[in-house]
Amino acid sequence: MSNALEQLLEAKSMLGSHKNRRRLFLRFDSIFSSATIEPQELRKQIAAVHDGLRRRCQFKRIRMSNWKAFAAADLEFPTTEAARPIVLIGGDNGNGKTSILDALIAGLYGAASFVDGGRGSAQGSEVARRAEYRSFIERAFHKPAFDRGDRMSSVVVELSIPNGQIEIERRWYFDDEGQLFEDDEEVVVRLGKDRDIVAVPQDEDPMSFYEGLIASIVAPATMIPFFLFDGERVVELGRKDVREQVRIGIESALGISSLKRLASDLSDYVKDRSRDLVDEDVDAELKRDVIRLEDRQAEHAHARDAVEAEAASLKQRRDAIVHDMGALTNHSFKDRHQTLEAKHNATQQLAALRNEIAGHGVAAPALPPSRSAPHEADGERS
Numbered sequence: 001m002s003n004a005l006e007q008l009l010e011a012k013s014m015l016g017s018h019k020n021r022r023r024l025f026l027r028f029d030s031i032f033s034s035a036t037i038e039p040q041e042l043r044k045q046i047a048a049v050h051d052g053l054r055r056r057c058q059f060k061r062i063r064m065s066n067w068k069a070f071a072a073a074d075l076e077f078p079t080t081e082a083a084r085p086i087v088l089i090g091g092d093n094g095n096g097k098t099s100i101l102d103a104l105i106a107g108l109y110g111a112a113s114f115v116d117g118g119r120g121s122a123q124g125s126e127v128a129r130r131a132e133y134r135s136f137i138e139r140a141f142h143k144p145a146f147d148r149g150d151r152m153s154s155v156v157v158e159l160s161i162p163n164g165q166i167e168i169e170r171r172w173y174f175d176d177e178g179q180l181f182e183d184d185e186e187v188v189v190r191l192g193k194d195r196d197i198v199a200v201p202q203d204e205d206p207m208s209f210y211e212g213l214i215a216s217i218v219a220p221a222t223m224i225p226f227f228l229f230d231g232e233r234v235v236e237l238g239r240k241d242v243r244e245q246v247r248i249g250i251e252s253a254l255g256i257s258s259l260k261r262l263a264s265d266l267s268d269y270v271k272d273r274s275r276d277l278v279d280e281d282v283d284a285e286l287k288r289d290v291i292r293l294e295d296r297q298a299e300h301a302h303a304r305d306a307v308e309a310e311a312a313s314l315k316q317r318r319d320a321i322v323h324d325m326g327a328l329t330n331h332s333f334k335d336r337h338q339t340l341e342a343k344h345n346a347t348q349q350l351a352a353l354r355n356e357i358a359g360h361g362v363a364a365p366a367l368p369p370s371r372s373a374p375h376e377a378d379g380e381r382s
Contacts, residue, residue: 007031008262023203025269057159057166057218058085059104066142066153068099075100098230102140105228107155107170109221110185112211116221134180137172146178161217164192168214189213 011027058080064073073096077087091097105113113119114133115126141153154171167190173181187210189198198213200206211221219227 008266024265025272028266028269057161059087059157060160060165061156061158062100062103062107063156064099064103064154066145066150067103067155068140068142069096070099071142071145099140101228101230102136103155104157105224106137106140107157108168108214108218109211109224110170110187110207112221113224119224130182134182138174138178138180141172141174141178146174151175159218166191166217167195168210 008028008031011024011031059077061074061076063075064070067073080086089097089100105119109116111130111133114129114136119132137153142150145153151174152171153174154169156167156169158165158167169186169188169190171186173184175181185207187207189210190196191198198210200209215221
């Protein structure tokens with residue numbers, strides 16, 4: 001079974017920077033569906049991750065182009081003991097020591113050195129610190145090179161690592177006013193003697209990917225004040241309370257920060273999938289309601305068909321009766337109805353006249369026999 005925790009951390013590294021975390025959660029689905037993580041196995045995997053993060057690297061070389069006081073510079077660092085990978089840079093004031101230090105930090109971490117690394121204004125927001133970084137890079141551009149028409153500066157940092165060497169190149173581009181094209185900043189990471197470029201995974205943001213890779217190989221940006229500093233910085237660190245920054249830096253170095261962020265994402269993942277389960281239950285109940293309504297609809301449709309069939313039979317019977325009634329007098333049903341209505345009106349008028357004659361004491365003449373009632377005439381004759 002592959003290391004599930006490493007897969008989760010890798011998924012977080014590749015997809016965690018996207019605002020829409022649906023793809024990250026789908027990747028979690030795939031990991032959890034193919035592996036079961038037992039508590040004991042989880043502890044082993046965490047320890048393995050920590051061991052992998054305890055890597056030692058040494059600065060080997062730095063090349064600068066149009067950077068501060070250097071139009072072009074290529075410096076090699078001395079090889080140090082594996083147990084004490086420390087390099088000291090000495091020189092008189094104004095010889096470029098700070099320029100080299102700034103090139104190392106900016107070349108490795110870029111804007112993260114200000115946003116996450118503790119440089120710039122400590123109380124500033126991320127937006128303000130990014131603005132500080134932009135201003136810092138613009139001031140670092142070698143002025144004579146700008147006057148010559150150059151519009152690019154670069155820093156290349158080479159390091160030796162346990163399994164070979166790594167080269168990190170960062171480039172900055174400027175307009176004719178000397179302002180930085182911040183979105184055009186480039187980072188390329190190369191491995192081995194052949195300088196093979198490390199490919200960015202599909203759909204991953206290159207800057208975020210390389211920042212995570214550099215942090216895992218060298219150190220997190222939060223550790224900058226503790227392993228890249230000058231003499232003045234030592235005094236500054238000694239005067240300020242850096243306990244919180246030390247804690248954050250140590251957590252980042254040990255991978256605890258990555259695990260915390262992964263735990264937060266997994267917590268959101270559980271909530272998201274829990275909502276999906278609730279939605280599935282609701283969908284199942286709705287589907288059952290739909291089935292019940294469809295059954296009732298079928299029953300009513302069957303009853304409607306029966307009523308319509310009976311109504312059709314009654315309509316046929318009614319039409320036959322009307323036809324027979326019209327045949328008796330050679331008239332239509334409409335004519336027959338008008339005749340009956342006229343007879344009814346005449347009968348009412350006759351009754352009214354008889355009542356009026358009776359009121360004057362005159363005997364009303366007898367009604368003539370009705371042709372429509374021969375049985376009544378026969379009764380009078382008898």
